[in-house]
Amino acid sequence: MRRFSYLLLCLCFNSIYAQSVKYQKIYIQGKALTNANEYHRLDTVNYPNIPSEVKRLLTHPTGLFVSFKTNSEVISAKWCVTDKKVSLNMTAIANKGLDLYIKRNGKWQFAGVGKPSKTCSEDKIVENMDNSEKECLLYLPIWDEVKELQIGVARDAFIEELPNPFQKRILIYGSSIVHGASASRSGMPYPARLSRSTGLNFINLGLSGAAKMEYPVADMVAGITADAYILDCVPNSSPEEIKERTAYLVTSIRNKQATAPIIIVQSIIREHGYWNKNVGNRVKAQNEQIAKEFNTLQKQGLKNLYFITADDLLGKEHDATVDGTHPNDLGFDKMIEKLQPAILEILTKHGIYSASNK
Amino acid sequence: MRRFSYLLLCLCFNSIYAQSVKYQKIYIQGKALTNANEYHRLDTVNYPNIPSEVKRLLTHPTGLFVSFKTNSEVISAKWCVTDKKVSLNMTAIANKGLDLYIKRNGKWQFAGVGKPSKTCSEDKIVENMDNSEKECLLYLPIWDEVKELQIGVARDAFIEELPNPFQKRILIYGSSIVHGASASRSGMPYPARLSRSTGLNFINLGLSGAAKMEYPVADMVAGITADAYILDCVPNSSPEEIKERTAYLVTSIRNKQATAPIIIVQSIIREHGYWNKNVGNRVKAQNEQIAKEFNTLQKQGLKNLYFITADDLLGKEHDATVDGTHPNDLGFDKMIEKLQPAILEILTKHGIYSASNK
Numbered sequence: 131m132r133r134f135s136y137l138l139l140c141l142c143f144n145s146i147y148a149q150s151v152k153y154q155k156i157y158i159q160g161k162a163l164t165n166a167n168e169y170h171r172l173d174t175v176n177y178p179n180i181p182s183e184v185k186r187l188l189t190h191p192t193g194l195f196v197s198f199k200t201n202s203e204v205i206s207a208k209w210c211v212t213d214k215k216v217s218l219n220m221t222a223i224a225n226k227g228l229d230l231y232i233k234r235n236g237k238w239q240f241a242g243v244g245k246p247s248k249t250c251s252e253d254k255i256v257e258n259m260d261n262s263e264k265e266c267l268l269y270l271p272i273w274d275e276v277k278e279l280q281i282g283v284a285r286d287a288f289i290e291e292l293p294n295p296f297q298k299r300i301l302i303y304g305s306s307i308v309h310g311a312s313a314s315r316s317g318m319p320y321p322a323r324l325s326r327s328t329g330l331n332f333i334n335l336g337l338s339g340a341a342k343m344e345y346p347v348a349d350m351v352a353g354i355t356a357d358a359y360i361l362d363c364v365p366n367s368s369p370e371e372i373k374e375r376t377a378y379l380v381t382s383i384r385n386k387q388a389t390a391p392i393i394i395v396q397s398i399i400r401e402h403g404y405w406n407k408n409v410g411n412r413v414k415a416q417n418e419q420i421a422k423e424f425n426t427l428q429k430q431g432l433k434n435l436y437f438i439t440a441d442d443l444l445g446k447e448h449d450a451t452v453d454g455t456h457p458n459d460l461g462f463d464k465m466i467e468k469l470q471p472a473i474l475e476i477l478t479k480h481g482i483y484s485a486s487n488k
Numbered sequence: 489m490r491r492f493s494y495l496l497l498c499l500c501f502n503s504i505y506a507q508s509v510k511y512q513k514i515y516i517q518g519k520a521l522t523n524a525n526e527y528h529r530l531d532t533v534n535y536p537n538i539p540s541e542v543k544r545l546l547t548h549p550t551g552l553f554v555s556f557k558t559n560s561e562v563i564s565a566k567w568c569v570t571d572k573k574v575s576l577n578m579t580a581i582a583n584k585g586l587d588l589y590i591k592r593n594g595k596w597q598f599a600g601v602g603k604p605s606k607t608c609s610e611d612k613i614v615e616n617m618d619n620s621e622k623e624c625l626l627y628l629p630i631w632d633e634v635k636e637l638q639i640g641v642a643r644d645a646f647i648e649e650l651p652n653p654f655q656k657r658i659l660i661y662g663s664s665i666v667h668g669a670s671a672s673r674s675g676m677p678y679p680a681r682l683s684r685s686t687g688l689n690f691i692n693l694g695l696s697g698a699a700k701m702e703y704p705v706a707d708m709v710a711g712i713t714a715d716a717y718i719l720d721c722v723p724n725s726s727p728e729e730i731k732e733r734t735a736y737l738v739t740s741i742r743n744k745q746a747t748a749p750i751i752i753v754q755s756i757i758r759e760h761g762y763w764n765k766n767v768g769n770r771v772k773a774q775n776e777q778i779a780k781e782f783n784t785l786q787k788q789g790l791k792n793l794y795f796i797t798a799d800d801l802l803g804k805e806h807d808a809t810v811d812g813t814h815p816n817d818l819g820f821d822k823m824i825e826k827l828q829p830a831i832l833e834i835l836t837k838h839g840i841y842s843a844s845n846k
Contacts, residue, residue, distance in 0.1 A: 218585070218603050221670065221810055222576040232763060240806045241763045245576050258766040312579065314670060314816040318807065405590065405599045408616040448598045449676065449817070452579055458672040459807070459818040 156196035179346035191270035193334025202283030210277040229317035272310035296331035304362035309336030311456040343375035352382035364397040376423035396440035402454030514554035537704035549628035551692025560641030568635040587675035630668035654689035662720030667694030701733035710740035722755040734781035754798035760812025
């Protein structure tokens with residue numbers, strides 16, 4: 131009898147919930163190019179020669195989002211991911227979940243997360259809001275393939291797709307750090323935070339462990355038209371790879387994009403590398419090598435090439451990572467403290483940014 | 489043949505690794521009282537009337553640590569936890585893992601984490617260090633029961649237990665936030681960070697969702713001798729519970745500890761509560777009620793009672809939580825920015841803190 135009552139209660143609840151919320155798909159934005167598979171960052175079928183690991187990672191929708199307005203008092207989502215395990219250094223909410231922001235007084239403000247309960251989840255991201263019209267931005271998961279995403283609002287409310295709220299195109303090619311490890315929510319990796327705080331469209335080509343500047347990948351990056359390029363790929367490339375491949379990557383971009391600023395970022399100093407001599411020495415060698423490559427390219431007359439050093443990129447306190455390598459939200463905050471003014475200074479000089487972008 | 493070679497390689501590796509590292513147990517510190525079960529925060533058998541959920545949460549060793557010195561170039565650990573799932577809003581590293589700090593120039597500096605691979609794990613926390621003598625502090629997991637912990641150092645190195653490096657006793661009774669949700673590593677909840685940055689011994693009685701000031705729990709807290717008490721339990725208590733129970737908790741402490749400062753902290757403003765009116769109103773009501781209770785107790789002449797408001801406790805940017813409620817590392821950083829000077833001012837006034845504690 132108790133089981134029957136429980137079943138009845140569940141049925142009623144589901145029925146009330148289903149009646150009160152209507153679901154629809156919304157166009158996925160934030161991508162480098164338009165894709166056949168809307169949940170992937172790039173159509174890797176167009177790049178047959180890139181490494182298979184790069185292809186796999188480009189299926190993760192880190193940095194992708196939907197943008198809409200609604201007067202609904204509740205915002206829900208239904209979405210499906212794979213059954214892959216959550217990374218040890220990441221929350222399930224960032225790895226497989228959703229992250230919602232709503233505009234208030236011209237600024238994007240966090241509103242709620244979609245918690246991934248299983249392979250296919252349904253969750254109320256925020257409820258009990260007033261019914262004023264709101265501009266919304268919902269980020270997809272950073273570390274899993276998404277198979278389906280639908281946004282739900284109250285049955286009696288309106289919902290309307292909005293264009294990409296961010297201006298211009300700044301492509302960031304980078305390591306797991308750009309990819310988002312280990313932000314606590316999917317909207318907290320530094321590229322997404324930079325977009326929200328500047329109004330510029332930072333496009334995420336973070337490739338965990340696989341940002342090694344291979345020639346076919348360099349060709350792929352160079353082939354994506356953007357107003358500026360940020361190369362934060364030093365953490366994944368050995369000093370030898372940096373020596374062999376940096377010039378090809380930079381000149382490939384320059385050959386396709388005659389004047390776009392190219393900003394090279396040194397590797398963060400891995401915080402366990404202050405103790406582990408091998409790790410510390412490797413990062414030092416990587417950063418020395420990339421500085422040499424930058425200097426050589428500059429001497430060769432390559433214009434609009436910039437360099438941001440690792441100094442204080444994770445602050446001074448050594449509590450900026452989850453595991454010695456991957457920034458936690460405090461680490462991403464420190465990165466933004468250094469990167470944002472440096473990047474905006476360059477973009478302003480090139481007429482790509484002005485305060486009115488925001 | 490390939491499988492055989494792989495097996496041989498594994499056996500060799502395990503054998504070399506086992507030979508090169510010696511393991512031992514180290515006395516667990518950071519507890520409120522000495523326990524029969526060394527991995528629990530309190531012996532709940534001594535408190536038969538506290539709620540079963542409080543008993544369960546006190547088995548989580550959040551805030552517990554081992555302290556030792558060694559000249560080993562590698563520090564490893566073997567430890568066992570339960571097979572419970574990792575919380576959606578937490579990393580496995582914080583939930584079930586270990587977090588190591590080493591003293592450098594008088595300051596505790598992060599050195600590495602123990603990654604939990606399964607119920608029983610073995611992991612190198614840091615390796616390739618120089619062989620100078622180092623003072624080490626290793627935190628246990630924040631959100632699971634630990635069954636066993638052994639520390640490993642190189643077979644030819646020494647290891648020696650050290651006394652608790654922190655002075656005095658400041659007991660923090662609080663919610664999931666004190667308990668550590670959602671720091672990225674087990675040494676990053678605010679009580680542990682306060683200990684490392686001040687040199688004072690902040691003892692963690694965080695009880696996720698269960699810090700409701702029930703009378704038997706109030707008796708338990710009051711019965712633990714400390715130099716000061718911080719009550720950060722407002723997030724878990726309804727306005728009615730706050731009205732009914734605060735005076736009993738505070739006067740119980742005062743009856744047992746005649747002069748110890750008692751510091752009440754308002755609830756953080758839950759960040760999804762800026763949109764969800766029900767959540768926002770509830771936090772407002774909780775914070776108004778606790779302010780009333782504080783004022784009443786002060787008017788009644790209860791001495792050495794202090795109050796820290798919620799203003800800016802999570803900063804101003806609204807990116808300080810993983811899920812709207814639980815601080816990420818950026819949120820804990822904001823909390824410390826406000827709490828540390830406020831707490832140290834009170835403790836200095838009472839002669840509990842001076843810069844020489846550190």
